Amino acid sequence: MSKQAFQDSYPAEFSHCYGCGHDNPHGLQLKSYWLDEEDRTHTVAHFTPKPYHTGGVPDKAYGGLIASLLDCHGTASAAAAAYFKEGRKMGTAPILRFVTASLSIDFLRPTPIKEELTLYGEITQLEGRKATVALSLSANGEPCATATMIAVALKPE
Numbered sequence: 737m738s739k740q741a742f743q744d745s746y747p748a749e750f751s752h753c754y755g756c757g758h759d760n761p762h763g764l765q766l767k768s769y770w771l772d773e774e775d776r777t778h779t780v781a782h783f784t785p786k787p788y789h790t791g792g793v794p795d796k797a798y799g800g801l802i803a804s805l806l807d808c809h810g811t812a813s814a815a816a817a818a819y820f821k822e823g824r825k826m827g828t829a830p831i832l833r834f835v836t837a838s839l840s841i842d843f844l845r846p847t848p849i850k851e852e853l854t855l856y857g858e859i860t861q862l863e864g865r866k867a868t869v870a871l872s873l874s875a876n877g878e879p880c881a882t883a884t885m886i887a888v889a890l891k892p893e
């Protein structure tokens with residue numbers, strides 16, 4: 737894992753996100769990294785839910801939490817890939833920031849709340865301002881959700 741999370745390179749004006757903003761004390765503060773420094777297509781993040789992230793029953797996670805984690809890991813992965821493609825260090829100007837245009841999730845099984853969750857991302861396409869990211873979230877090595885995201889880079893203005 738790289739030492740600096742992708743989200744740690746976000747400038748202050750983009751650091752208020754509920755899912756991953758480091759300046760949001762009430763948020764999830766998700767941190768995403770390259771899975772392997774030699775491979776700039778796969779990413780990883782870890783998150784351990786709090787007891788209040790519960791869904792319908794006390795030991796399972798709320799689906800909206802899972803969507804939030806996938807959402808933020810996907811957009812961060814897209815931004816990291818776009819910087820890499822341009823041969824630039826993350827966070828350098830002009831800022832490259834992606835938002836979610838589309839996020840399609842399959843919830844495969846209930847997600848436990850007491851385990852550390854692992855999110856994987858794979859940038860499957862990056863053309864123009866549009867990135868496609870294949871995502872998954874697992875617990876104890878078992879996939880609990882998979883998703884496909886279309887992320888679009890904000891226009892400079």
Ligand SMILES: CCCCCCCCCCCCCC(=O)SCCNC(=O)CCNC(=O)[C@H](O)C(C)(C)COP(=O)(O)OP(=O)(O)OC[C@H]1O[C@@H](n2cnc3c(N)ncnc32)[C@H](O)[C@@H]1OP(=O)(O)O
Pocket residue numbers: 750753755756807808811812833834835836837838864865866886888889890891
């Ligand atoms: C609120 C966010 C503020 C910013 C914070 C940033 C920090 C991030 C931190 C963490 C964030 C956490 C994550 C969050 O929660 S982000 C918050 C949730 N997401 C949003 O609020 C996004 C709202 N939508 C928009 O702003 C616009 O619709 C965007 C910017 C997405 C596109 O409008 P824009 O006018 O700019 O671009 P375009 O229409 O020319 O499209 C460009 C290309 O994209 C393709 N396309 C578009 N839509 C779709 C679609 N649904 N499926 C497939 N493809 C789609 C389109 O065909 C074209 O492709 P091509 O023809 O070139 O091949």
